[in-house]
Amino acid sequence: MSTTLFDRPTLKADYGNYIGGKFVAPVDGHYFDVTTPTDGTVITKVARSNSKDVELALDAAHAAYATWKHSSVTERSNMLLKIADIVEANHHKLAAIETLDNGKSIRETINADVALVIDHFRYFAGVIRAEEGSVSELDQHTVSMNIKEPVGVVAQIIPWNFPLLMAAWKIAPALAAGNCVIVKPAEQTPVGLSVLMELVGHLIPPGVLNIVHGFGPEAGKPLAQSSRVHKVAFTGETTTGRLIMQYASENLNPVTMELGGKSPNIFFKSVMDQDDAFLNKCVEGAVMFALNQGEVCTCPSRILVHEDIYDAFMERVIARTKAIKMGNPFDTNTMMGAQASEDQFNKILSYIKIGQEEGAELLCGGAPAELDGDYSNGYYIQPTILKGHNKMRVFQEEIFGPVVAVTTFKTTEEALEIANDTLYGLGAGVWTRDSHELYQVPRAIEAGRVWVNCYHAYPAHAPFGGYKQSGFGRETHLMMLNHYRQNKNMLISYDKNALGFF
């Protein structure tokens, strides 16, 4: 592949909140520094909001909702299509900003993050035009009619691993369903959404989409706790998920939660029956743990491989992992960039250490990656493979880094037992040439998404969400619309006669 080196984007000196259709300074005038994990330097300042700013956003959202709730499906659909067009026209600009903000390589932000943002806005623009309600004639004189209505003003708390894409997953269905939205981006990665609002803000009626920056305990908490919010959507970890549900319970608010996983990636014996293109795909599938530096809720962080093919298969997986090119994240040849923050960097290293203390064997990696020059102060970790057993903590906890734990199995039953021995149930991978296995095994895995002979594909139109402690709700699909809507049932009588009770 020929090299393209993207320019490092230049940002404004500071970004305020986006409330009521314009950028506004935080009420108390405080900002916080944003650093880029690519080299640890400060790149801009962002509003450090508190409950006063949240109240302003709630005022704007409620004012807008009075008219937005009557917007036509056509109006909302066209707006989402225009947003998608502008994102597409600024595809590389937004990708470079996402790389600067999050640290991931430009090849991923171009081909995954921003490409999927465009597709998700178009998908939700499309499905609402095709949707219809339902009418049932219950008897000769009685008709039941179901009409979908938006829930109102919704709060969305966005993670830092795919800052723009996770925002799009939540914003697109909420707006498509007719809600007004207040988004709290992650404090590590607040820039992309601000730049997006600079580009598309004029397409959206003032107050319909509001962005409030700041820290979780200062801005996220009053937003999640507010009695003026009608629904809360959250992607993150389990303790904060529980805390948000506690707040929501005070308001009897519905919530959707996506709380991570420890996804098994299972390689059956038949994958090595031939040395062909499919085997090559399987090896890449095992190395997918390094996508996005492993900072993915569905990171295939447990490789389960049949013991008969372990040596031959893992030899290829290790070789492919060692070939992962790290370097300047703005270079299209760089395969893996920086971890998103210093605390993540240190946490990942502590897991590599505890894994080895528990007796796991280090097959490759296991240390920070030393980059040259400008990027020597960034947070880079070598892709790491540990061999052990499923009771080890590195097999049970989401490390959220480029670290995979591999173990073997003898039978399909044992593979399933290991795969399901986890608190989580978000993703899983099954790789086989056997047509029975590729149906029966995924059905027996307790996870919301099972990739069969593929991994890490996130097309709109295929629902995504968790079983068990991974949460609930199904994103990237029209199913998500109903998480942002009420069902209005009109039960109509065409009978002129009294019942005769009174």
Added chain:
Amino acid sequence: MNPRVAFTPEAKALMDELRAFHGPIMFHQSGGCCDGSSPMCFALDDFKIGQVDVYLGDVDGAPFYMSSSQFEYWKHTHLTLDVTPGRGSSFSIEIPTGKRFMIHSRIFTDQEMAELPEPPQGKQH
């Protein structure tokens, strides 16, 4: 002394800084996505402890809890509460300081495991 969770001087200094502003504090060990696997710090009782949580003891006077399902996979490890620079996410109250609580772990010896009592479940503070 808490046999399951220790703390570093840096952790104590950050806890003191937070207590000066928030009053008494507590910890709940998280799991899952993003900032999962990090300990979360809250003003005491801001996070509701349930019967599913186990109490691992106090850390410099602050109660430390973890969900019992997660504890099943953690119970053979000794934890040390420490601090790292970095902009964590989540609702943990130290986030605005630019520092983040983190956990270092080591494996208990067989003798330590034999002497450790089972931690109680539910709210203990």
